[in-house]
Amino acid sequence: MKSNHSPQFAERTLMMKSSVIREMMKFTQQPHVISFAGGLPAAEKFPLDALSDAWHTLFDKTRPSAFQYGPTEGQPSLRKWIGERLQVPVANVIITTGSQQGLDLLGKIFVERNRRLLVEAPTYLGALQAFSIYEPEYVTVPSDEDGIVTEAINAEDCENASFLYLVPNFQNPTGRQLSMRRRQALIEKAQAHNLLLVEDDPYGQLCYSGEQFPTLQSMDPERVVYLGSFSKVLAPGLRVGFIVAPTEILDKLVQAKQATDLHTCSVAQELVYAVVSNGSFDTHLSNIRDLYKQRCDAMMRALEINMPPEVQWTNPMGGMFIWVTLPIHVNTVDLLNAAIEKGVAFVPGGSFFAHTPSHSNTMRLSFATVNATQIEAGIKILSALVIEHINIGK
């Protein structure tokens, strides 16, 4: 009874492709590789004892509700904790299957063909993947050391736009933080042009030095959709994130989520709640901040010592990433192939732009999962290759 069948995919499917990062993960997981590629948190700092203890709460009085179907909006205890922590009404909080699902749900309810979607250049690759399925017309807004250049947002681009998506804190891939002046300017611009803002904030709590600024959501709750995540501050394998949104938008998110996965794993939600609601969560946060700061400092030092003067990089005050710009003639895809042979990995920067190919002379380095010794060794190897590749092109 077997037969050959050629699947006829939807048109949107033709635009899907597996990400460079994903393909690279297979390589970077080999133990001998010094990987600056992944956006993973440091596994050695997962609060395993707290997670282990948390399990027992599932078999207490909530038993067995964590194993039955649960509400689409999320477990009430966790929503309440988030509401209190962020000082937002609990009714405006929905739990998502990681922040990535938050992006997909926003794509579902806002993004469509023949409508503009404004993104930073560069921007988070996973957001481009999530939104592209819904076939937006991307408008890219440049960014500098203060984050997105608000002056570059013009009225025409905002007209009938789905929203502007940005990562204001320690951005992926640049590590940059949106300045206070720019935050104010952005809110004013959005108000003037009736633009919805989507504020993706997985790294906001990983602030190592300098000042923390208010969220855009707190500055204009009716105009900003805020995405948060426990992936970077607790454990990504749990797949628990959340969205804070104005009521009318939240209602549509709930309907979209119901059709998408009914609700997020209740066991994971209850585990997250048990860990974050006991007093040790802030201690844990402080521990990982210290670790990442040390690693960030180590990478900055190694870059300063080893990289030739033509190379520039960002100076992150938090998060996991440093963005490196090489002379224009150096192609980081070629550089990656050479680096992989020497046992070092990073992500070529081109993937982070909505309109590719572009910026082929950039790369993203993550310092989160590598210790100081590996950072020194890896940056030394990489710098030698960069010098070679600069000279090849001369």
Add this chain to the structure above:
Amino acid sequence: MKSNHSPQFAERTLMMKSSVIREMMKFTQQPHVISFAGGLPAAEKFPLDALSDAWHTLFDKTRPSAFQYGPTEGQPSLRKWIGERLQVPVANVIITTGSQQGLDLLGKIFVERNRRLLVEAPTYLGALQAFSIYEPEYVTVPSDEDGIVTEAINAEDCENASFLYLVPNFQNPTGRQLSMRRRQALIEKAQAHNLLLVEDDPYGQLCYSGEQFPTLQSMDPERVVYLGSFSKVLAPGLRVGFIVAPTEILDKLVQAKQATDLHTCSVAQELVYAVVSNGSFDTHLSNIRDLYKQRCDAMMRALEINMPPEVQWTNPMGGMFIWVTLPIHVNTVDLLNAAIEKGVAFVPGGSFFAHTPSHSNTMRLSFATVNATQIEAGIKILSALVIEHINIGK
């Protein structure tokens, strides 16, 4: 800085609505209600001891991989177990965040405007919700006591269709099982008209009596996408399901899933694996089969004793549902309002049709979460109301 903002949703969003079942859940969760409404499994049979033991495996040698980002395809151990259980290659298995996500992913890669999508009449409400977001042109195929009427599928409807979606075993909402003769006819029809089949099988393992038939997937692996779930046989709060698909389709599902939630909660996957891979899973299955069979029998008896002769219902050999057809002039939405006042709930049948309003004289009864005493009391109340509503219309 606050401002008013009117969100401009995508066109597809305007068609989203919260399901009747979801709205009803709020009511049916009140303790005094005898609810035949939800499609929930019986919580008192969740294998809590096995789940509790399973937790420790996460902190064994797999530690801490269940807490880090994992592969989009799913945890290798669970995929391997599914592959062996279903006798399919492990490379053709992807883990999903419940079966509901499987439906969303299939919608993402196959369903689009101006293309037909064939569904049974009636069909699973959650599938309609998942697919409708991608704006299909629904074609409904009638069903009878042997399942979908294959003779009613014509060549024109199959032309450029995304796929035919069906639940062959103990269907939601009818409880019907597709006969062997119809299975063969369906595969032949699909081959003749180059039609892809999506076989959703959450209830296949809940077979109480009669014969089990081969899956459509096993009959033509290149033409059938198979969806499975641990929600009904283990615990839905874990949100773990899976898809078995031909390689070309699986590759696109992986890309779509990556953009949707990166991967399913690894902790939940490892818990499922720990429970199903220890010998007690088949004993557990046997226990819930016995319980549901008793409840099914109790409901059949109660219907026979109490319902007037004008009322008809299906005779399920498995699953969770009985489908009741009342005289044409009885509207089950009105009936539900009256029933709720008397403390009984069910789902009006109209929601299960792609083209509504229709079949307003039908309803779905679930026997899974109610004990024999509740079934007797609830069906007695419901039958009295049915008699009243039949007489009103006369």
